[in-house]
Amino acid sequence: MNPNRVLVLVKGELIRLNKYNVFAISILLALIWGVMLYFVNNDILKALLPMILLIDASMMSIMYIGAIMFFEKNESTISTMLVTPSSNPELVLSKVLANTIHNLFSSILIIIAFVLLKHIELNYLMMLLGIILTTAFFTILGFYMAYFQKNFTGMLVNLMIFSFALLVPTVLYEVNVIKADWFQYVLIFNPIQAGSELISGGFKAYAFEWQYYFSLLYLLIGSIFVYRFLVLPKFHDYAIRQSGV
Amino acid sequence: MYKVDNLKYKYPNNKEDVIKGISFEIKEGEIFGFLGPSGAGKSTTQKILIKILEDYRGTITYNGKDVKTFGNDFYEDIGVSFEMPIHFSKMTAMENINFFLKLYKRNADVEALMKRVGLWESRDKMVGEFSKGMKIRLNIVRALLNEPKMLFLDEPTNGIDPANAKVLKDLVKEFRDAGGTVFITSHIMSDIDQLCDRVAFIVDGEIKEIDSPRNLKIRYGKRSLKLEYKEGGQTIAKEFPMDNVGKNEEFLTLLKTKEIETIHSGETTLEDIFIKVTGVGLRDESE
Structure with missing residues (x-):
């Protein structure tokens, strides 16, 4: 892997995110979240803010990477990327890094707004770690999901199903609708729950227990596993299909 | 290479x-x-x-x-x-x-x-x-x-x-x-x-x-010369074999006595050669 080339690719991806208005959309969304949360009382805010940061880092990451890949499909640009000296791992990694940077940017916008307006107390380092790891994992997962979608609409529909299946149990547990003790051991294998633990770790009131460390390892190993064994091996075939062969 | x-x-x-x-x-x-x-x-x-x-x-x-x-x-x-x-x-x-x-x-x-x-x-x-x-x-x-x-x-x-x-x-x-x-x-x-x-x-x-392309044209082309000339207000075309054309009396006489309009070698186009060799056309195939 050539670090300079990865840097060029990441920079290119970020420029395109801007040109294709993906940055503008995420700033707008951050603004909408911000306005919405500003008007809720502090108790609800405490429950909602981590949830919104989680949605931003998970579902939105999948959607943004899906959008990027479908833009490329429409313009057949992936064919020309295949005939550059860039290797497949460089091409995949650059997209993952760019999407993570982009999502981090929108999450930071939300956080800055609330630190200034609502005086919430954060552990910045842990918050960054939580957002980066959650975003990276779901970006890689979104990459893999995009391989099987024919169009962006199909991707959105599957994202809804995916969100419902994974996000709802976490929400139900968080708001005490599901109270059974054993459920936390089932939930811990849900990547959304793992992301939730990591992002919650960024708030000063969070008590670090085994669930946090498990989630940290789970998303770290999960990201490497999905990248290495699911995304990379199928990337070349995917790229060839997109190039019209 | x-x-x-x-x-x-x-x-x-x-x-x-x-x-x-x-x-x-x-x-x-x-x-x-x-x-x-x-x-x-x-x-x-x-x-x-x-x-x-x-x-x-x-x-x-x-x-x-x-x-x-x-x-x-x-x-x-x-x-x-x-x-x-x-x-x-x-x-x-x-x-x-x-x-x-x-x-x-x-x-x-x-x-x-x-x-x-x-x-x-x-x-x-x-x-x-x-x-x-x-x-x-x-x-x-x-x-x-x-x-x-x-x-x-x-x-x-x-x-x-x-x-x-x-x-x-x-x-x-x-x-x-x-x-x-x-x-x-x-x-x-x-x-x-x-x-x-x-x-x-x-x-x-x-x-x-x-x-x-040149060799193909020579190999598959007709080795002939086509002559068009004016006679009695009409254009007449005649074809002669390329071999020993310089000794062909009729050809030489036409050149000397008639008003020549065109002279072409019997070179075939690549498209004709393609059809001849492959038996299929280039344009009639659907994408």
């Missing part, structure tokens, strides 16, 4: 090979053309040569080395112009070019290239606003920006007007004259005839003939 031996390829969802054991050589410094109707296997062969399709059978060597053994540095030597436009439409032409430029060790003089294809004035326009012809010309700039040693062109003049097609053809010839090697796939006869040093006829994944 390239040597292809008994190349076979089958797409994963197909039952039969689309490339059925073809062999050919691309010599350094030549323009080698692949002429055939749509679906004949031209683009597939090109995609194999540029290492996009990998699960082929047979051997391909580039500068004496199996192409499978090359890493991604292989693309430092290669320039590829695809048939369809391949640019980021919401970026300007220069933004596109500058992005790709940074991925290579060698960089061509982009300003000169852009001027050569008539796009310099439009360099700050969004590619989405370009006409198809402009996008294809930008494809060529993209293919040449790493100063490649080997250039692959897939249907390079498809969809562009004759004036710009000439600009591209001249550019390709200049590239060859400067020592570059070119592989062109086309179903447009004039491209192949005007550009190629050698041409292969490909139909249904099989090569039916390989030679220079």
Whole structure:
């Protein structure tokens, strides 16, 4: 892997995110979240803010990477990327890094707004770690999901199903609708729950227990596993299909 | 430069090979053309040569080395112009070019290239606003920006007007004259005839003939001379065998005594030769 080339690719991806208005959309969304949360009382805010940061880092990451890949499909640009000296791992990694940077940017916008307006107390380092790891994992997962979608609409529909299946149990547990003790051991294998633990770790009131460390390892190993064994091996075939062969 | 031996390829969802054991050589410094109707296997062969399709059978060597053994540095030597436009439409032409430029060790003089294809004035326009012809010309700039040693062109003049097609053809010839090697796939006869040093006829994944356009015309053309002359206010045509035409009394008498309108050798077009050799036409095949 050539670090300079990865840097060029990441920079290119970020420029395109801007040109294709993906940055503008995420700033707008951050603004909408911000306005919405500003008007809720502090108790609800405490429950909602981590949830919104989680949605931003998970579902939105999948959607943004899906959008990027479908833009490329429409313009057949992936064919020309295949005939550059860039290797497949460089091409995949650059997209993952760019999407993570982009999502981090929108999450930071939300956080800055609330630190200034609502005086919430954060552990910045842990918050960054939580957002980066959650975003990276779901970006890689979104990459893999995009391989099987024919169009962006199909991707959105599957994202809804995916969100419902994974996000709802976490929400139900968080708001005490599901109270059974054993459920936390089932939930811990849900990547959304793992992301939730990591992002919650960024708030000063969070008590670090085994669930946090498990989630940290789970998303770290999960990201490497999905990248290495699911995304990379199928990337070349995917790229060839997109190039019209 | 390239040597292809008994190349076979089958797409994963197909039952039969689309490339059925073809062999050919691309010599350094030549323009080698692949002429055939749509679906004949031209683009597939090109995609194999540029290492996009990998699960082929047979051997391909580039500068004496199996192409499978090359890493991604292989693309430092290669320039590829695809048939369809391949640019980021919401970026300007220069933004596109500058992005790709940074991925290579060698960089061509982009300003000169852009001027050569008539796009310099439009360099700050969004590619989405370009006409198809402009996008294809930008494809060529993209293919040449790493100063490649080997250039692959897939249907390079498809969809562009004759004036710009000439600009591209001249550019390709200049590239060859400067020592570059070119592989062109086309179903447009004039491209192949005007550009190629050698041409292969490909139909249904099989090569039916390989030679220079000139040799093919001599080999398959009629060795005759056709004369048109005026007589009694009418145009009369007569054909004479080329062999010993200088001793043919009737021919010589006509030349001396009649008002000659035209004289043509019985040279056949590449298209006629293609049909004669392969039994199929170039234009009547559906994509």
